[in-house]
Amino acid sequence: MYVQPYVFFNGRCEEALKFYGEAIGAEVLFQMRFKEAPPDAQGQLRPGTEEKIMHASIKSGSTTWMASDGHCDPDAGPMNGFSLSLTADDAASAEKYFNALAEGGKIMMPWQATFWSKGFGMVVDRFGLGWMVTVPEE
Structure with a gap:
């Protein structure tokens, strides 16, 4: 079994990944924006989220973790x-x-x-x- 952290940044993922690259040498291995995903018949993208990060894999030292902008909910705590x-x-x-x-x-x-x-x-x-x-x- 292997457990990986998956962190949601509520619309600030790109900024966060840049920060972690500078702060701790984190390297983005893969990144996909919402606009790059295949169409989803179950749901529509929230307007303005097309450029947000749907998924990223990041390597920090010997650990690979994942991140996303998530739902970009302005009411999220x-x-x-x-x-x-x-x-x-x-x-x-x-x-x-x-x-x-x-x-x-x-x-x-x-x-x-x-x-x-x-x-x-x-x-x-x-x-x-x-x-x-x-x-x-x-």
């Missing part, structure tokens, strides 16, 4: 209920990723040494996605 855990190769990289993800976001737990790690911090990024950044045990 912020993301909540989960975080992605990013384990960096070393302390310097981990702190760099933490600081990049925190830019424009909200630090929930500052970057610091803990009893389980030489470096750990929690942040909610500017898109509302929670991250737990850590250094692996030695």
Whole structure:
């Protein structure tokens, strides 16, 4: 079995993918816009969503995850209920990723040494996605 995160950005997916590329070196492996999908007899596209991202596959380190603009619902609330855990190769990289993800976001737990790690911090990024950044045990 293999479980992958699938994150919905409610109309901000392209902006988010660019941010993650700069912040943590994420690479878009595949991307499809709603206008590129075959016609769906069950439903129509919401006007103005043709250029939005229907599906993307992203590689971050050794992990492949997926993302979409989703329904682009102006009444949707912020993301909540989960975080992605990013384990960096070393302390310097981990702190760099933490600081990049925190830019424009909200630090929930500052970057610091803990009893389980030489470096750990929690942040909610500017898109509302929670991250737990850590250094692996030695």
